[in-house]
Amino acid sequence: MLKKASLYLLSLMLCAFSSFAGGKQTWAKPGKLLLEENFDSSELPELFTVGVGDWSIVDGALRGRQLAADKHSAFRKIYLDHKDVIYEYDMKLVGDGFHQLLINWGLAHIAKCVVRYDSAAVFKIREKGKREQMARLKHDQGLDPLKGEWDEKTFAMNETEISIEEGKWHHVVIELLDNTLSLTVDGKTVRGQHVGLSEKKNNFGFQAGGFESYTYIDNVRVYEAVPKTR
Numbered sequence: 001m002l003k004k005a006s007l008y009l010l011s012l013m014l015c016a017f018s019s020f021a022g023g024k025q026t027w028a029k030p031g032k033l034l035l036e037e038n039f040d041s042s043e044l045p046e047l048f049t050v051g052v053g054d055w056s057i058v059d060g061a062l063r064g065r066q067l068a069a070d071k072h073s074a075f076r077k078i079y080l081d082h083k084d085v086i087y088e089y090d091m092k093l094v095g096d097g098f099h100q101l102l103i104n105w106g107l108a109h110i111a112k113c114v115v116r117y118d119s120a121a122v123f124k125i126r127e128k129g130k131r132e133q134m135a136r137l138k139h140d141q142g143l144d145p146l147k148g149e150w151d152e153k154t155f156a157m158n159e160t161e162i163s164i165e166e167g168k169w170h171h172v173v174i175e176l177l178d179n180t181l182s183l184t185v186d187g188k189t190v191r192g193q194h195v196g197l198s199e200k201k202n203n204f205g206f207q208a209g210g211f212e213s214y215t216y217i218d219n220v221r222v223y224e225a226v227p228k229t230r
Helices: 002-016 127-136
Strands: 028-037 050-052 054-058 061-065 074-082 085-094 098-105 108-115 119-124 155-161 170-177 180-185 188-193 201-209 214-227
Touching: 028 074, 028 085, 054 074, 061 074, 061 201, 074 214, 085 098, 098 170, 108 127, 108 170, 108 180, 119 180, 119 188, 155 188, 170 214, 201 214
Parallel strands: none
Antiparallel strands: 028 214, 050 074, 054 061, 061 214, 074 201, 085 170, 085 214, 098 108, 098 201, 108 119, 119 155, 170 180, 180 188
């Protein structure tokens, strides 16, 4: 019990770390360009064809909407081996919906960033379900940053208020470096830390939530993340 309590307190201390600051990249800098997509074609690019929901290219941007029949938020999964990374793109919401970016290993979610009209948040996904899924699919990397302490549920590491306009493009930068994840929307940043973020990832996904709404994505850039030197 004492061991579990100590680990839980340590986890809370790690996750309490946050920063709210302006700027495009606030604590990492872009290294090698891993992916670039401007959706110039009328067809979905090959890397954006896996997923569910109603997705198409509209006015030179990727547009997604959730469908009730899928019983899942709309998503496009992009396969890309990476670990420390910067995702950068433009995003627009139309209707009463929300946008998420999920960071994954196989089918197992590691973390997610959620953008709503009035809030931005970074989440750590529950560990136990991920571990069971990795074992079942033989996708286990042989790493265990939590040392078997998997009872922690999905929770927001940090959240901040924002105010974005419907139908207007907003700039999103997501930085993942070692055990720290930050989400910046139009220069306002929310950041959280968790030891479970440090694992390798092999795909990520854009998500659109809401049946009567659309999420638009454009000007996607994915870079290796390089620590800034002081």
